[in-house]
Amino acid sequence: MTYIAKPKFHHPGLKKNELGYTHRDYEGKISTLCAGCGHDSITASIIEACYELSIEPHRVAKISGIGCSSKTPDYFLGNSHGFNSVHGRMPSVLTGANLANRDLIYLGVSGDGDSASIGFGQFAHSIRRGVNMTYIVENNGVYGLTKGQFSATADRGSKSKKGVTNTDNAIDLVAIALQLGATFVARSFSGDKAQLVPLIAAAIGHKGASFIDVISPCIAFNNHAGSTKSFDYVREHNDAVNRLDVLVGRDPIAVDYAPGTVQVVEQHDGSKIALRKIDADYDPHDRLGAQTFLARHAAKGQIVTGLLYVDPDAEDLHSHLNTVEAPLNTLEADTLCPGSAALDKFNASLR
């Protein structure tokens, strides 16, 4: 917690994006989280991604639940829409908002408690339905606000700050998301912005349920030896399968990589992702392969990061339900209530 507001001055040479904004224009209030919290780096990555994509802040709805992670939407995109919902209920509120107005960009921000414990069911159903959103879990493996109890994503065998060993099995949200049909699945690390920023940018460009699990060390309660979510552990066991470059606009891709090492994925919104392969055998279009790969590496104690699965031709909940395109608040009375003649016609169709 810092007592002063972040100074308004910015570096005189900051670059501006297409809208004429600097990355400072995408900030929110100053963080009240503990010093060094991984969540603040995720906040900075979201700011950077939105700046790079030249997103108009008023086109974004940021929705969260309860927890350290769910406080963070206050710290980025100060000029966006926001909703801080009940614990674990972010996915339902987001689904509802998305159904009412598909024109906004939906950013769901949650934590391991909010999504793997109290909101586990909500998480599962929003993914299963293919809501067009970017669902970010800021995953630190502990309940930081209640002083560091193991959360549902803490690895079995890992140690608490006081030295207690976790005997429960861990929920791997990435594995669940893959299984439930998420069409964009990634894992990253708050200490690696070079990987995280393009992943967030690509997830925002994806049409369908995008899920990013970001391991975010809790400095206060989970950054010690024996933790599997500490800076040191993640850095030592990080197995990145690929690196991303997000290319905004429709310019032809001219990436200077050795042939066969780069894979270009065209997104629904016309942007392109250049995937630089690190693991030559890894195919991010193979859901089953991804699940096996993940399980095999998890057993070895490795943390697989990168873009793990993407279906560029995915559809979202709106296309499944064939809903009206216009936001509900723009529909006039005569559209919403077309009159008895229309009702008669509709009833007749059901006879």
Add this chain to the structure above:
Amino acid sequence: MKPTDIAAPDYFHKVVDCQWACPAHTPVPEYIRLIAQGRYSDAYMINWKSNVFPGILGRTCDRPCEPACRRGRVEETPVAICRLKRVAADFKDDIKHRLPKPSAKNGKRVAFVGGGPASLTVARDLAPLGYHCTVFDGDPEAGGMMRTQIPKFRLPNSVIDEETGYILNLGVEFKGGHRIESMKALLAEKYDAIFVGSGAPRGRELDIPGRKEAAAHVHIGIDWLSSVSFGHTDKIGKRVIVLGGGNTAMDCCRTARRLGGEDVKVIVRSGFEEMKASPWEKEDAIHEDIPILNFLVPVAFIHDNGKLTGITFQKVKAEYDAKGRRNLVPSGEPDQTLECDDVLVAVGQENAFPWIEQDCGIEFDKWHMPKVDPKTFVSTNPKVFFGGDAAFGPKNIIWAVAQGHDAALSIHKMLSGEDITERPLPEVHVSSQKMGIHEWSYDNDISNDKRFKVPHRDKVIALKDIRTEVELGYDVKLALGEAHRCLNCDVQTVFSTSLCIECDACVDICPMDCITFTENGEETDLRHLLKAPSPHPDQDLYVSSDLKTGRVMVKDEDVCLHCGLCAERCPTGAWDMQKYLIEMTHAGSACPTKSRSAA
């Protein structure tokens, strides 16, 4: 790059841009904080120690600190450092009891030629050490050019009397009206050392046709100013032309406005932008309805049987050669004649040493300047030292003060039997400002205020009396606002590699994008890898040793606000805010453990 050696006294000194730029290295942020706390006397004493004449400089300094001020790289204008100095002088209590006491004499005698800022600084440093100091000046009172050339509406006599008085009361003997006419005679008086601070007393001539014939109405600027200062001159014609573009020209034209000049013009050879006068002095002149005409070269004084009627000017334009050097070439337009009743010539000053005989052991160079060592200020005669304008030509008061301190140190070392080329290192204090988890002993909240204007007296009143000071100075409230604009650049960001866990918290919070964690490289490569561009290569990069991941922390010192947020957001205390205070070595102040060579 190699890890930055922050223990080198110059590294953090350079970060305090204002202090680094000040020839006397006044600890600017330190005294501005004291002003903000209402501790005006303490602020004054810090200044008094460094620059000797806070009240005088707070009105007249050329302010090398302000263009250097970091605030000017962050927003439009720097902190009004100079006028805050005046605040300390204006609002201080009686500080006499805080001044050094006249001490028992050590039996060594030092003579001073000239009673201006350079000599008085040397005397200030030497008198408390027991030296018998005798200051000779041709004028009846001490102060030199500060008293004779700076108009009273900028610098009242009361301020000069006060601050020269502080020095003379240290037991310094002042012999006014006693001009030294012969160095040889002075040497014969067997002083242990002689300091020459006689300034650059000769105004440059403008030898063009008509000069001799019209002499009655053509005046040399600095002579005329000093004649006004002593009350010998109290009027001038209605139409006055001032030739020259320096600060003396500005003083001449504004003085002329107060002595009956109604149509006063300044005319310069160069372009308006290239004029030597400080921008604020030009502004003040323009505010007093004095137009500045540029690109006009005087070619002849026009007179009617010896009565000046005007000046003819050739119109020129600036052309730049391949090396970027400027040449003024005739524009081809017809010459222009401007009518006037009086002309003030302020086209430069020169040194003159007609009183130094050739066989005094003092060698001169081909420009007729004494050969003086730029670090020790000794001449080729080991007992004779030079400082101020007398040493290296016309500069400003603050340079004279800085050189005076160095010369005093040399004299003290020489008379203590030490090697004067061994210069003791300055004393440096570095201390953490941490008071609590997120509390610092300095105000780290950055003010967004624009520079506050110094209130001026109403023009109609100001122009009526030559002794009425134009600037009123900040009041307490304005001073507080202006003091808050200071970024506390002396409170340094200090990084401990061993404590860093590379969590990026400092990178994320830094409002100026100063901090980058990256692979190491050569400086030019590193400057390209920074999070934000690095437009000022003269501003240092602070580079850590290798971190756990093999990367290094690189901080561009350029536009750091010293807000301390990096240290507040650092979970391990790898960043700390530490106040860096450097005290320059003055005569007698040193306890030299280390020293550096003067070469």
